[in-house]
Amino acid sequence: MDDEEARTRLLDAAEALFYAEGVQAVGMDRIRAESGVPLKRLYRLFPAKDALVAAYLERRDRRWIGGLREAVAAAPEPVPAVFDWLAAWFSEPDFRGCAFLNAYGELGTGPAAVLDVVRRHKAELRALLADLAPTPELAEQLLILAEGATVVAALDPGPAPALHARTAAQRLLEAAAHPRA
Known part of the structure; x- marks a missing residue:
């Protein structure tokens, strides 16, 4: 080997x-x-174990963000596609929430290498949503919806949290497209 x-x-x-x-x-x-x-x-x-944890998270980040980017690129409506992709992920039999938040929750601000990977992953998700949203404020709202749905699904796996977040995201998009005078 x-x-x-x-x-x-x-x-x-x-x-x-x-x-x-x-x-x-x-x-x-x-x-x-x-x-x-x-x-x-x-x-x-x-x-050290920290190096293995960071490498595991880096590899997972490439796969996770790559899969989400592919789904969004192939979709006619990219923002709803984010939440559809999350719904599918939340329905996987081994779903246990966000690996990055789980690691951060266990290790806190501990190992710098691990914290760097967690921060980079969240920055990549934020950037992806910023590319899709018409305003930076809406991108932040979408991030909160995606992260919140992930946390809720970790406690109660299944597509429902993502589908509820998708509905909220669509309402935010509609409100942004048709602001009140």
Whole structure:
């Protein structure tokens, strides 16, 4: 097994375990056992657990933001597409909320590398919504709807929070298009 395969195995195991059970509940030995990567190689590739957590979140960010961008680009109405995409994600059997907020909730302002990834992810989501919204204020409102729906869905998985947020987003778009005099 070369370093690239070992890295992939470690990240696959870390993502499955950290997302399902939490960052603090899963130790490096468990990651090693699940991945089949020798402990020496694990620590050569990821000298500390913080480095593994940051790498897992970076990989998840690329996939998550990439999937959302693809859905929005393919949709005739991009803002509702954001919430339709969220509804599908919230309906996945292993959905456990936002991995970035979960990690932040567990680690707080702890490891700088992890906090940087969390902040970058949220900035990317904010930028995506800013590209779709007619005003910066509406982009911020859409961000709050998306984040709020994600938190609600983490407690009660399923599409309903995203669909409610979609309705609210459409009302905000309509109000922005037809302001009262």
